[in-house]
Amino acid sequence: MTRIFVTGGSGFVGGAAIRHFVAKGDDVRAMSRSAKSDAVVQQLGAAAVRCDLENVTAGHIGNAEAVVHSAAFVEQWGPKDAWKRFNVDGTARMLTAAKAAGVKRFIHISTESVLWCGQSLRNVDETYPLAPNSPYPYAATKAQAEQLVMAANAPGFETIILRPRFIWGPGDTTLIPTIEHMAKTGRWMWVNHGRAMTSTTHVDNLIHAIDLALTKGRGGEAYFILDDGVRSMHEMISGIAAARGITLPEKSIPAWLADMIGAACEGAWGVLGLKGEPLLTRFSAMIMSRDSILNDAKARRDMEYRPVISVEDGMRALAA
Numbered sequence: 001m002t003r004i005f006v007t008g009g010s011g012f013v014g015g016a017a018i019r020h021f022v023a024k025g026d027d028v029r030a031m032s033r034s035a036k037s038d039a040v041v042q043q044l045g046a047a048a049v050r051c052d053l054e055n056v057t058a059g060h061i062g063n064a065e066a067v068v069h070s071a072a073f074v075e076q077w078g079p080k081d082a083w084k085r086f087n088v089d090g091t092a093r094m095l096t097a098a099k100a101a102g103v104k105r106f107i108h109i110s111t112e113s114v115l116w117c118g119q120s121l122r123n124v125d126e127t128y129p130l131a132p133n134s135p136y137p138y139a140a141t142k143a144q145a146e147q148l149v150m151a152a153n154a155p156g157f158e159t160i161i162l163r164p165r166f167i168w169g170p171g172d173t174t175l176i177p178t179i180e181h182m183a184k185t186g187r188w189m190w191v192n193h194g195r196a197m198t199s200t201t202h203v204d205n206l207i208h209a210i211d212l213a214l215t216k217g218r219g220g221e222a223y224f225i226l227d228d229g230v231r232s233m234h235e236m237i238s239g240i241a242a243a244r245g246i247t248l249p250e251k252s253i254p255a256w257l258a259d260m261i262g263a264a265c266e267g268a269w270g271v272l273g274l275k276g277e278p279l280l281t282r283f284s285a286m287i288m289s290r291d292s293i294l295n296d297a298k299a300r301r302d303m304e305y306r307p308v309i310s311v312e313d314g315m316r317a318l319a320a
Helices: 012-024 035-044 082-101 137-152 175-184 203-213 233-243 255-272 282-289 297-302 311-319
Strands: 003-007 027-032 047-050 066-069 105-109 121-124 158-164 221-225 292-294
Touching (some): 012 027, 012 035, 203 221, 233 311
Parallel strands (some): 003 027, 105 158
16 A cells, blocks of 8 residues: 555546545545535545645645645646746645655656647657746746756655646546537637647556556656557547537638737737636647657656557547
8 A cells, every 4th residue: 555645636637546546545645725625535535635735744745655746737828927836836845845754756747848839749759858948838837847856856755757748538627628618609610620640648548657657767757658649639639529429610720820819819818907718828829730749668668658548448438
């Protein structure tokens, strides 16, 4: 039995991690910021610990041997300081608290976004440079967080970074609700007809990698965690939508126009102080139109990682 502390436990990845480790018989505690979050975490079988990324201490982490840090500010629009507060400062605080608590392994859930500056990524592995100065706040702050996690690695306190791309599967709290909302409101539109090619990560494959990272992988290193194969954005998103009984329209705009609209929307929302999220952000326009083809050979070598579910089986399970 392993004692594990999870952040982001009421979210998609953190919740799936709790469910997995509780089922294995591990002792799981999870950060919880509210009564609503308490209920979610407890329903999954973990003990809820009331704290957040701005006040977490060693006392909250207790006698955990491992931390799974999946909490982050993932929104594409928000207060200017939010990404730094949660993704950078929050990760720094988690590292300090975990080290003080005597944690042996710190597993940081990152993203391929740490590389994005607006370019396509093709056959990219972990030697590709981070983008801590990316023009996209989420990408920049997740890259800065990775730098902190890598630097914190030390004998007795090993840090492992896992980088999924396009996380999907049952329990998704971001992609599926967004698709459903945009389809229902008539706002769905492809960029470049969804031709951009992408690597993907089914949530079950990511959870398998987190489990492996408790004992495998080299400290201070980052690992891409991916499904087998590469697919177009159109194939993946249409498949996920179809599994929910949604047929997406084929309306499309070119990438250059999406980039312009994203920049114009952000400008208007910023200057006019409009409520809610912009209709399109620069980051959304970019990730819908650029290739993101990644190489996970390092995880397969160092962690003996292999996907536990195929994209085809994952789609069938979603439909069921």
